Amino acid sequence: MIVVESISKTYYAKNAETLALQNISFKVQEGEVYGLIGLSGAGKSTALRTINFLEVPDSGHIYFQGDDLVLKNKSEMRLVRQKMGMIFQHFNLLANKTVADNVALPLEIAGWNKADIKKRVIECLELVQLSNKKDAYPANLSGGQKQRVAIARAIANHPKLLLADEPTSALDPLTKGEIIDCLLDLNKKLNLTIIIATHEMKVVRKICNRVSIFKDGKIHETLDVHNGELNPTTEYGQALVREL
Numbered sequence: 001m002i003v004v005e006s007i008s009k010t011y012y013a014k015n016a017e018t019l020a021l022q023n024i025s026f027k028v029q030e031g032e033v034y035g036l037i038g039l040s041g042a043g044k045s046t047a048l049r050t051i052n053f054l055e056v057p058d059s060g061h062i063y064f065q066g067d068d069l070v071l072k073n074k075s076e077m078r079l080v081r082q083k084m085g086m087i088f089q090h091f092n093l094l095a096n097k098t099v100a101d102n103v104a105l106p107l108e109i110a111g112w113n114k115a116d117i118k119k120r121v122i123e124c125l126e127l128v129q130l131s132n133k134k135d136a137y138p139a140n141l142s143g144g145q146k147q148r149v150a151i152a153r154a155i156a157n158h159p160k161l162l163l164a165d166e167p168t169s170a171l172d173p174l175t176k177g178e179i180i181d182c183l184l185d186l187n188k189k190l191n192l193t194i195i196i197a198t199h200e201m202k203v204v205r206k207i208c209n210r211v212s213i214f215k216d217g218k219i220h221e222t223l224d225v226h227n228g229e230l231n232p233t234t235e236y237g238q239a240l241v242r243e244l
């Protein structure tokens, strides 16, 4: 479904250059939950954000369902993005819109008619078990509920792929579990492919089929996850699995 091939990315700030990604490659199969793990600054978020071109890579290719995204122009890329949902650590909900209106937003942008939007918003809120909060405002929701609204919004337009950037990092341990269960449920019910950037090994153990360990902008090691078990072969991988 996704092939990331030899991606590099440098950030240029006033007096500094940061080589955030150096020749990164990995493949994600349809229906898979794929983790990107590593310490802060290792390049996980940048790698995730190059997949939908929120960050444009300096070199390399991203293939999505066989299409080379590097070759797409802006309007073609807008259509591709509609097939990729994204969720963030801090939810990114619009405070002045109700839960239902937040979920409706991507459908309005995609030009859906009002009746279809109303029906789809109800379906999505049912999928994340939040139908009873459709008229609430984000300020009146818990962190877990906010993230579930963000998930409902991200899946509204029937994306094939969900990009999740540290989706549990701002949540307490119990609520982290609630969000992981919600994502696993959607992965199974909708065959939704999920790529998740996280620094929490618990998240990887509970949800991922495979994981790439990032270190200093490179992929250090890629592992299968079987029943929550990971067996890194490198010393760094072993230390990370022990410590995180």
Ligand SMILES: Nc1ncnc2c1ncn2[C@@H]1O[C@H](COP(=O)(O)OP(=O)(O)OP(=O)(O)O)[C@@H](O)[C@H]1O
Pocket: 011, 012, 013, 018, 019, 020, 038, 039, 040, 041, 042, 043, 044, 045, 046, 047, 197, 199
């Ligand atoms: N917009 C930016 N401008 C300049 N440097 C950036 C920018 N975004 C990220 N960086 C730098 O690029 C490197 C990789 O950052 P990235 O956010 O991808 O890492 P990460 O593994 O996701 O870390 P974290 O878990 O802290 O989010 C870091 O050194 C970071 O400081």
